[in-house]
Amino acid sequence: MIGELGTYLFNFLTYAFTYLLNLLIVLFSRLFAGLKDLLVWLFTPILQLIGTIFYFLYKLGALILSVIDLVFKLVFFFAYVMKGLFVTLIGLNYNGAAARIPGRYQEVFDHLDPALSFLQMDKIATLCLWAVWIFVAISVVKIIGARGD
Numbered sequence: 001m002i003g004e005l006g007t008y009l010f011n012f013l014t015y016a017f018t019y020l021l022n023l024l025i026v027l028f029s030r031l032f033a034g035l036k037d038l039l040v041w042l043f044t045p046i047l048q049l050i051g052t053i054f055y056f057l058y059k060l061g062a063l064i065l066s067v068i069d070l071v072f073k074l075v076f077f078f079a080y081v082m083k084g085l086f087v088t089l090i091g092l093n094y095n096g097a098a099a100r101i102p103g104r105y106q107e108v109f110d111h112l113d114p115a116l117s118f119l120q121m122d123k124i125a126t127l128c129l130w131a132v133w134i135f136v137a138i139s140v141v142k143i144i145g146a147r148g149d
Contacts, residue, residue, distance in 0.1 A: 081140060085133050 101109055 078140075081136065085137070
């Protein structure tokens, strides 16, 4: 009888402690799940706002770099157009000296030079070169002017 009472008491206490511990586990898991849901609900808009701000800053930096790259390329383009124009203008200075060409072409050029001078083709070539640069300048202005349309 004392053995049965001991077994019954042991089983009762085991069941009671198991039930209480399971109840505590369920209560704490629900408490922490609710706390987690509350924190997610509270911080989701704040984290989305922070993420939006950083995304905006990233896109703003990409835009600034694109504008800097575009300005650099435009300056590079205009510098080379101006260089070509000034080289052409410097080339308009004719001092009467013969052009430096390879020796195998020199004999042919020596025979053509009096004929070209007589027909004034050297001046026409200079005017054609000048016309090409004017055409390039007008084209550049048209291209830049068409950007706003």
